[in-house]
Amino acid sequence: MAGELALAFIAIALLAWAVIDGRYVDLSAIVPEVSGPRDVVSTSFSLCAGAGGTCVIDGDTIRIADIDTPEVRDYRCPEEKALGDRATRRMLELVNAGAFTMALWDHRDEDQYGRKLRVLWRDGQSLGMILVAEGLARPWDGARRSWCA
Template sequence: MMRRIITALALAVTLAANSTASARSHVVIIDGDTLKIDSKTIRIAEIDTPETFRSRCENELVLGLKAKERLGQLVRGAADVTYNATGVDRFGRTLAHVFAGSVNVGEVLMREGHALRYEKGSGARAARLKVWCGPQAELPRHMLVEQMAAAHEKPKTESDATVHYPNCAAARAAGGTPIRVDEPGYSRKLDRDGDSVACE
């Protein structure tokens, strides 16, 4: 496991999508459970917050923005921000427990009701959506396809996470298309129709 200390003498993280911290540290709050420290995207492990991108209902968007705001408050108020990496998710993000000083940020977000405990599977994902959007809420079809693909994917390794294509033209030039959701180089950005196959 890796523990990395980012000093934050002049930490001034705003909630804008492209906000930055001091010249030494580059901290960006992406949403309620994702942030960037320097150039590394960190997905907070074991929690899930409402989506702010592709929200499934208006209430989810409102709750997601509140979670994002609270994460920013926790990070801005800390003398340092550290993380313990636990793995890599299927999108190439580092999964980690994040600490603002000695405070486990994920635990605070759950305790205050901004996040739910993450559990795998479309049933668990649908249950979280019902908490945020009401009992009639259902997962969109493309999310069910993603969940089915994720259930059969092999575990990601650090070498998998290093495959990155800035666009489909680059992926085609490298001979890597189409890219399925369980293959190195896949990203939602390249999968415009949300069918779990990019650059088809």
């Protein structure tokens, strides 16, 4: 059963990637306009071990604004934690693959918690939407939903 579930998940992720990458769906309806100046980022990131530094964890300082990812700290079930860890590792790979730009999202600089809201771009593609295509995130629609079955 677990093998069949894993195979189904992989098939869905590949299908989503093909549909988005092949431009068969228009994501502009769910991804707000990116505006303002774009900052080019070219540095090496690591997983966070504590506060500070250039590291990737859970959006405490800069929130990748176009996606909703599973929680890795205040998760509600083991599956959410496992998927959140995979999303974190994958985003770490993506940001370390080369320079990218950070742009304002939906004309907002910060959220209600003071986190900077940014969309990460490389070669005209949102790094967040890569996670969506791979089944590791959802497009941000303004509401958090459960990652647990």
